[in-house]
Amino acid sequence: YIIRTWTFIKASSWSATVPSSVKGLLGACVVIPCSYNYPDPQISTTSFTGIWYNKNNQVICHSDKSQTSGQFRNRTKLLGDLSKKNCSLMIDDLQQSDVGPLYFRIEIKGYDQYSYKNNKVSVSYKLTAMMEFWFMTTEGENVSASCSVFHSCPTYPPSFIWSHSGEQHDQTQQLHEGQWNSTSTLTFRPNHSDHNKPLKCNITYHRGLSLISEAVKSVSFLSHLIKNTLLPVGGDQETQQPLT
Template sequence: MDTLEWLLFLCIYFKVTQIAELSWTADVPNEVKGLLGSCVVIPCSYNYPDPQGKAKSFTGIWMTTEGDRVIYHPTQSKIVKQYQSRTKLLGDASKNCSLMIEKLQQDDRGPFYFRIEIEGYNRASYRKNKVSISVMDEPNPIDFSVQEEVKEGQTVSAFCSVSHSCPTYPPDFHWSHPGVQHFQAQKLQNGQWNSTSTLTFCSNRTDHNKSLQCSVTYHEGKHQETSKTIKVKYAPVNVKVEYQSDVNEGETAHLKCSSDANPVSSYEWHSETGALLNKGQTYTILIVSRHSVEAVYCTAVNEEGQVRSSTVKLNVLYAPDIRTSSKCSSDWGVLKCECIVESRPPSMVHFVLGDRLQNSSVETNGSVTTGTLQTDFGSFKFVHCLANNTLGNENLTLSLLVNDNMQKIFIVSGTVVILLIILIATGVGVVNKRKENYEDVHSNDICSNDHVYGNVRTKRRVPLKTNV
């Protein structure tokens, strides 16, 4: 193309452009969608020949193609009753003729066209540029997206978006989960808009298997919602041992480990020292013994981590067992007996001395109960200790041992007895000697004086007998 042809092309282009700018044109979509009961905005722009300063004011009017009924006019009285207070011109002198219709009804289908009246210049109706409204009973479906499987502590972003035709009053979004929300609007074709709400939050195990819901409320009250279930992976928590703490000796005990985890945990059982006892959710002790039962704990394990429970120990119940260290002793005539009983639950301890139940004191320390008896020694050789609880009873006969002090009593007592025997024996000897002397003297008297002293001796014997 040479220079002359290029200049000719530019002249034609600018001429056509100038003619287009000076023509009466309007740009509207053929159809827009609107939600029943909500609002709809018909996007519109228009053009007219440049009046070169002659235009003073602009009056935009919307009308129906059938019957030329006015659905919008700056003067409300000129609007047909059906549209009064429901229509509004959003444009101004900048050639924007967009119209909003509120509380959309089924009869608001059109077609409609725009008319411009320019005071002091001209007026024009854009009948060829007509638009219809497709009234929808229900909103467009919600577009909802979110990562449905996450790990605890991971950031989750959820997107909820809808298309609509009312940018003046965009939909209101509500989320069932707290977090940071962000709103964004985007213009589409044919009068449609897209509104998107983004929710961002940090995932937690409490979100697992919970429904994340997005609710949308449109202008004038239409409502819809949708949801998705979130799966959160997390290490075991709330690890605990379920068991019956009290178990009779000789019976079987069952312990079960439980936890809250995703994925589900596997379980291990350990002794208090850390030795592995068993694998699996349950741990069974076939024959429970007070001497062999030890403290245990379980560990819950999954791919996210492992956590152990607190340590537990069975409370083994058994009948009374009186220890052989139980004994009696005496001190200066006072008897003291101690009966030591091991049992769970603690036992009641009694003492029987002879055929009578004795008052005693009882002290309990853990599984050991100690009964103490303190009384006068008496002449008894045995004390019976009786112990009983809800699982059974036992008795033990305690011998009365004599200690050093009692032996001293016996020695002293024996010495006194011996002395008394000696004294008595000595006394008897003296009496007998005097008796012999007396009989010898009076024997001679009798031989020599037989007829004078016979009755006196008999009487004199009386003092002798009295002395003895």
């Protein structure tokens, strides 16, 4: 008797995985995470062209930069390796007109091409960024002050500068839907001369957007963020928002 065993493997299909929407800070950058798949071509494929379109079918990003529409040419970039099915897109200097919806198209030389119009992503923007700032301090003991902010551009994470010297540790954590959280922790030993002096955490985004958090620290108390200021790029005016 001859026993034959058949193994059935489900073929891949034209599919893409993107968040339904991402949120970015106006004037900063935003990254749209994207992966795609296609049916097994049964041949060797080495040449891939990736294209992103907006709702007006403008080419907002193209593997061949010269094919990108002029208003997007220096603001968009494909971050992923298309041969590894990564189609992630970065939009720099986010503008109100970038809201989308956007969709991705792949062209595989010698095989096929496909537009993932059923996998569109919208981009929303915010004018200011909110942050958290907290610390506990007791005279003569080490203090750990933390400053945390959400963002959507892991390619250019925000940088932190503290007004007090000490040991600084920064880290970035991926959340969901294209959102990230960056936190800076400063450890130092306060003394009596620090009483009622402001402790500032200055966060700078890509392209110069700056967010300043300030709190007053004194001996033996827990302090929360009391001022949140966003400085627009190239602007002289400040927008202050007291937090509750």
